[in-house]
Amino acid sequence: MFFGLTIEKVILIAVVGGLLIGPERLPGLAAQLAALVKRVREFGQSAQGRLKEQMGEEFDEVDWKRLDPRQYDPRRIIRDALIEPVLTPGGKTPSEAALAAARRPAAPAAAVSPAGAYDTENGRPSSVDAPAAPGSATAPLPRPDQSS
Template identity: 55%
Template sequence: MTFGLTFEKLLLIGLIAVLIIGPERLPKAAESFARMVRKVGEYVRDTKSRVRDEMGPDLDDVDWRKLDPRQYDPRRIIRDALMEEPQPAAAMKAKSTIMEPVAPRAPQQFSAENRPPYDPEST
């Protein structure tokens, strides 16, 4: 990640830092900046190793580029769905993993002899 920084921009930032910080304090500022960069690197490496330890070896098998939301263009998804050939109903039934709805039963008629089920623990 370059954050849009070119060599010229980095040179300009360095020149401004020299002017603001001054030549006497610049070595100490560079040293503290280098220390901060090292700590950030250690933090990132530690975080990666902790994630790998907690997620297990399956984490290495994940193709992270497939999960990038920037690759999904809603126009392309809709166009592909509309251009897709309609499937026959028999093929869709065979593909369907959703359970078929159960036909409703006729309501039971209860009377004095045919009482509804009663569970004394439920009340």
């Protein structure tokens, strides 16, 4: 049931309540409870009638069982959200788009100026076009095994 109450607990509460109230007041309280239930039903029916009247024909088209909040399980919602693929503007999932980008050939590198060129074979800046003047910042450094 609800609030952790089983049918056995509800029956036990009703029996204890009946004993505490007593046989004199029990019929009057039962009649009050019946009137309360009747008013709640009438209120629900009138609210449904007003809603039908305001919505018109659309009221019959709504699938009310689909909107029942008791059917929503947060675990299922999260699982479905994680399984559902998210598409990028190209129509691919993010992982497919990343794979396609990784497989594309790299764009040719821009030409590097002689000041920024570096000779990995010799471990020193390289002179790409022409040797620079001795003593300048771009002048090739002598190799350690060469004497100057």
